[in-house]
Each structure stands twice: as structure tokens, then as C-alpha cells.
Amino acid sequence: MKKSKADLKEDYKEIFSDLEKLNPDSVVLSESPLSIVDNWIDSGSFALNAIMSGSVYGGVPQGRIVGFTGPTSSGKTLIINKIIGKAQKQLGQYGVIWDSEVAIDANAAANVGCDITRIRHNPIDTVENCRNQISTFLDNIIKKGYQGKFIIAIDSLGNLSSAKELADIEKDKSATDMGLRAKAIKSMMRALTYKAAKAKTTILFSNHVYSDPSAMFPSLVQPQSGGKGPSYLASLLVQLSHKAEKGEKEHSDEPMITNAERIGATLNAMTIKNRFVPPFLRTDMYINYKTGLDRYAGLLELALNYEIIIQSGPTYTLKDGKKLGFHKNFKNNAEFWNNDILPELDIALKREFRYSNEKYESLKAKADKIDQEVLSQDSLDIS
Numbered sequence: 001m002k003k004s005k006a007d008l009k010e011d012y013k014e015i016f017s018d019l020e021k022l023n024p025d026s027v028v029l030s031e032s033p034l035s036i037v038d039n040w041i042d043s044g045s046f047a048l049n050a051i052m053s054g055s056v057y058g059g060v061p062q063g064r065i066v067g068f069t070g071p072t073s074s075g076k077t078l079i080i081n082k083i084i085g086k087a088q089k090q091l092g093q094y095g096v097i098w099d100s101e102v103a104i105d106a107n108a109a110a111n112v113g114c115d116i117t118r119i120r121h122n123p124i125d126t127v128e129n130c131r132n133q134i135s136t137f138l139d140n141i142i143k144k145g146y147q148g149k150f151i152i153a154i155d156s157l158g159n160l161s162s163a164k165e166l167a168d169i170e171k172d173k174s175a176t177d178m179g180l181r182a183k184a185i186k187s188m189m190r191a192l193t194y195k196a197a198k199a200k201t202t203i204l205f206s207n208h209v210y211s212d213p214s215a216m217f218p219s220l221v222q223p224q225s226g227g228k229g230p231s232y233l234a235s236l237l238v239q240l241s242h243k244a245e246k247g248e249k250e251h252s253d254e255p256m257i258t259n260a261e262r263i264g265a266t267l268n269a270m271t272i273k274n275r276f277v278p279p280f281l282r283t284d285m286y287i288n289y290k291t292g293l294d295r296y297a298g299l300l301e302l303a304l305n306y307e308i309i310i311q312s313g314p315t316y317t318l319k320d321g322k323k324l325g326f327h328k329n330f331k332n333n334a335e336f337w338n339n340d341i342l343p344e345l346d347i348a349l350k351r352e353f354r355y356s357n358e359k360y361e362s363l364k365a366k367a368d369k370i371d372q373e374v375l376s377q378d379s380l381d382i383s
Contacts, residue, residue: 014149022361025198034197037276038148041202042090044082047298048341049280050145051271052236053276054353056299056346058235059083061276062091062148063200066191067230069155069207069222070240075287076206077103078112080153080238082293083204085113087151094150095119096137098130101161112292127160127181131188134203148200157185157207158225182227187234205230209239221272237273242266264288277353279303296337300327306348 003011029035043049045294060066060083065350068076071264084095095118097104102123106116119374124130134152141150154160162181196203196358207230209222222239224230231237242265280286286297309324310317316324318340330336 003092015245033200034063037063038200040090041083041151042086043079043143044293045079045295045297046081046085046337047283047302048238048269048285050302050345050349050353051269051278051283052238052274054277054349056342056349059086060202060204062202063197064235064275065189065196065203065205065233066238067205067207067234068238068240069209069224069230069272070242071209073265074240074242075265075285075293076240077155078108078287078293080204080206081114081156082112084109084119084151084153085115088115088118088200089113091148093148095153096122096150097153097155098122098124098134099155100130101156104155118231122244124154125161126163126166127184128163130154130160131184131191134188135191135195138192138199138201141201142195143198150199150201152196152201152203154203154205156206156208156373157230158206160185161312179227182229185227186229186233189229193233205234220270231273234273235275237271239270239272241268243268281353296332296334299337299341299345300331301347303351306345306352308344308348 016026024030025034027033039062040049040053040055040060041062042057042059043052046056050056053059053061068079070076083375084097087093088095095114097119099121100123104121109119110116124133135150141147159240160181162184164180192203208225210225211222265287267285267287268282269285271277271279273279274281283298284301286294288294300309304311309321310319316330317327318324324330
């Protein structure tokens, strides 16, 4: 049976009209505000941005759940605070933290760039309370029309108790958890995923990991505290690890400051889940305990990988033959990285990492063209 283009348009309108009544968010995918990431929030590290978003100028996606996992002292809280600070400066967002460890330090947050007068701190005890409070908060954002104005952090997911656990403690009971905490965390993640997208509010969380000595074949991906819910439902998961860096030993004869030999830490970041670019990308970052996160750490390795910089023994040159000399000559030269390396590196990353190299505008233009070609036909066979 053949139908004219006018009949086809009317049929389509009728088919989708009832669906739109049941689901106001039902729209064409190319125009869906929930499926398109409006903004990417800088992490403070160009290399970390690269493996998370496929662009040195990207970062974490707005309106999605993003987790940072790792052992103690691997930089989880520092990076989350750094992202909140960047969100405040980049998008004018207000930070809201749910703190289960009562370990968020105002001075530490200020030192990495946060405006602590525009961060609400909420100590929290149980998964259920955390879920209910964030859910209500997101509902209010949507109701008042303040989408994209806030950024949320949960620090940490692994330290949240279940309501049953606290009730058992109050009753002096020693009953086992029986997986209720893991179920509660999964329930929280399910409840918040859609609302975070609807409110255009990024939810960052940190979580502890633990090794499994009984595993016959150890995995690079370490299990998280609280079950597999965060792994299933987060859009982006970054696993962090670290090793201490040693400084000079000129004061080693002074026992009171012997520990000052450790001046920083090299952090390794690996994306163990990513819905935007291919996962299992790795990079190194560097944190100096005095000066903070090195914005340019890890870029040399990326530039070498894409042959933007060429190494010859201990010296380096650009691909056009310009001599750079030793690494120390350009290591801290922000102008060199910003002007000579980052633009070329970003092009290489987008070509290599992204699932598609075409921009959204060109995709939409192609779709519109196809629609016009289809509807311009005299009749269409839909039987």
C-alpha cells in the first residue's frame, strides 16, 4: 500500500502523539536534551581530560554520574574538589557535597581553586538518606528551572552505611549485612541517573577499592566497595593509583622532618568505563604537595605517542624539526604547551579516541537532508 507524503506525516504524528502524552521527554534523538552533553567540565589536568572525553579541552560530562575509585591517598578527593572549582569558574555552578567521612577540609578545597562560600557541605550517614536527599534536591532543581546550575559530589560512596547496619548497631545486634548495602547503593544509582540528566547536574563520587587475593587471575580493574551498582550505572569511571616521589635528602639528619623527603605523588588514571570514548585509556598525572596538580603532566607521553614531539636520546624535537633540547627546557613552559602542542594533540585525540569524528551539527544536517529527500517523493511504500 502506497501513501502520499501528507498521509505519512499525519500517520507519524498520530503514532507518536500518545507516546508524547505519556512521556514528555520523548523527542527525536538529534534534539534530545537528555542524550546530548551540553558542557564538559575541566578536571585541572589536560591528560586526564583527554582520556575521559577524547579532548584535552574536555573533562567530565555535565548531567552524568562520574566516579573516581582507588586506594587511600590516590587523589580522589583532590580531583573531585578540583573539578568543583573548575565548574564554579567555567559554568558559574554551585557545589553541593555529601560527605560520609566528615573529611572535606575547607582550606584544602580552597587551595585547589574552590570558592568555599559557594559550596554546601552535607554530612551524611546512610545510603538511603543520601539517596533521598539528593533525589529531593534534583527534583527541586528541575521544578525551579535551575538546570545546569549545580554540581554534586558524594565523598565517599564506600563509607556510607545501610539503614539496617545502623539500626543493628543501636540494638547491639551483630547480624550480617546480607548484601543489603550493595542493593541500597544500586537503588540509589538507579534513582539518580535519570534525574541527574534531567537536572543537567553532574554527580561525582569517590569510592574505595580493594584487592582480591583469592582471584586466580588478578584483574587490572579492582573491585569497588558496595557492589557492582556504580560500575553498571555510572557513565564514566576512572580508577586511580599512585606511587610516592622522593625529593632531596639534604635534611635527612633532622629526624623531625625526615618525612618531608616525599614531595609529591605520581598518579595513574585508567578509565575502566566510558560511554563517550573507548575505555581502558591510561595516563599519568603528578601532584606536588606544595603546588598541587600539575596541569601539563602526562602531555609529553601523549605528544610522543602521536609523534607531535620526537625523542632522540635525552633530547627532543618537534615534528617539523625545531629543536627543543632537554625536557627540563620546556617542561614548565605553559606558552609552549598551550600554543604549540595542545591544538595539534587535540586534533590527534579526536581522530583516535572518538567513536565518531563528525560533529553533531554535520550529523544533524545530514539527517535533515535525508528527511527532505524522503518527504519530497511523490509517494512512499510503507507496507
